[in-house]
Amino acid sequence: MIEDKDPKKTALQELGEFQLIKHLTKDFAITNASTLKGIGDDAAVLDLKDKKTVLSTDLLVEGIHFDLSYMPLKHLGYKAVMVNLSDIYAMNAVATQITVSIAVSNRFPLEALEELYAGIELATKSFNVDLIGGDTTSSKTGLLISITAIGVANDNEIAYRSGAKPHDLLVVTGDLGGAYMGLQVLEREKAVFKVNPNSQPDLEPYTYIVERQLKPEARKDIVELLKQLEVTPTAMIDISDGLSSEILHLCEQSNVGCDLYEDKIPLDPTVISACEEFSIDSTLVALSGGEDYELLFTIDQKDFDKIKGNPNLTVIGHMTDASLGANMVTRSGSKIGLTAQGWNSFKE
């Protein structure tokens, strides 16, 4: 489904590694005062002053984490940055720099990498982070992207996974399950396309969920909102593997239990209708779907008034004593234990 808009193809071996990285990064501007030296030396140099440094890294592998048959390269570049920035925001920190390394087979022409870097550039501009380094090399097969994100935070504002206390409220941003249902729609269209390459899919009714899958937005705005509301989460994590798995991480690392209320889980109407169409339970999708890149955090009850009524934030439960375990209170009022459905990339 990727259109070849530009028939021009330049083989990567025509450029050396140095030329390639120079070419791909020539339009990137440095905008953060903390970046003293970006690309072009043995290492980048940063001046992060007396703030704490926050650092996270992720690998994205073709055929495991993304499928180029429906993921345009520009979107992939953008999403790869989002996945990493989301980890920085999940510490309640401000993202400031990234490094991007790629391993790529010769089947990709230069123009394909330009598309990828256009998406990366858009992300760096929109989220005000500087690209400060990376590595570009060849691979035997496919494309692999490794990104490291760096951020800063004041010591007393950092939200670890381990700070939740019993009676803290459990809060989630945005809505859940969209990215997973978007993937279902894209997979279905891919299967249809294989059978009939002339089929013209009408993705219009699915715009929201397809965008959630192809162009997720890391919640930088939430970190800013919480600062403005003068709320410091007692614990925070981003939702990459699904709500259930993330709640279990918070419970384990904070040594608390949790009561999650099924009827409070925020779902977009598009997600609900897609779940009906695909005959999947929407709660299951929210619990185990993953890739929403929303933030999940806990706050002290005294902060409830500060967040009450904010359309970006939904209280979905509260933390309990560790001995009570992590549970979901269903719509019918029964309690069931939450189980990890975290994604295992080694399973076939």
Add this chain to the structure above:
Amino acid sequence: MIEDKDPKKTALQELGEFQLIKHLTKDFAITNASTLKGIGDDAAVLDLKDKKTVLSTDLLVEGIHFDLSYMPLKHLGYKAVMVNLSDIYAMNAVATQITVSIAVSNRFPLEALEELYAGIELATKSFNVDLIGGDTTSSKTGLLISITAIGVANDNEIAYRSGAKPHDLLVVTGDLGGAYMGLQVLEREKAVFKVNPNSQPDLEPYTYIVERQLKPEARKDIVELLKQLEVTPTAMIDISDGLSSEILHLCEQSNVGCDLYEDKIPLDPTVISACEEFSIDSTLVALSGGEDYELLFTIDQKDFDKIKGNPNLTVIGHMTDASLGANMVTRSGSKIGLTAQGWNSFKE
């Protein structure tokens, strides 16, 4: 040539991603006071105080950068860390933390990854750096390692590539060409082994150069030595692609020329005899061989007395006006222009 000492094999899919990374990193200790939080949250948290942060990243791909038929996994883990630390030392900085991400196919059992991490652990202990994060995922084929190294330096001590001035002395550490000649020996033995699997190679005469290839040591000691000698290099780079390519980087980024003296290039006797055996010119090997991970730097002439006679340091030339270009003065006294033989991983 890798012996299977332990017939026990555990499939990676038996563990999830979380279990795998927990298992592989359980023996790693945090030893730097600047590491506030290592593995286990959305991001690591560092307290680098008022020092400048130095950061570098590298990708190593099976079949491109390493060949597991003669590179034991433990050595590979060690070398992957060295490659990155070398970039930090090339800034005249102290390395403090690393992240390690791997993409690995299911053909590797858990025990293979344990070997890899044993090498990584040995490197972190020997060089006093903390493993603070990473990502572990599956790949379609082979093994890929992405490492990011973090270090700290005082502002006035950082050695960029761009600070060399005409008349500065050009200094190299250790000796050159060993890693390349070690690779030639290993490639030859691999070819022999393919023809006759019962052949017992005698690598004893080649111990030094094979070790240079399989177990390079990043020059942390040089950064410490320079501090002790009270010498701050005006420019510095590490030798990963060969002396010629690195000199050209220094010349280009400092806007200077260079006269390199062929007869000053430090060569180990083992390298010279291996070059004779393989009928390769030893100067060419030093200029273009690569992977020595020695440091190449420039100093002001007034600092010459401080480094004079140090067995770790060899003055191999001096910088000139940019208009004169980068040249080598041969043993016969003629001048030839240096050309980049930098390695292009995209060429087949």
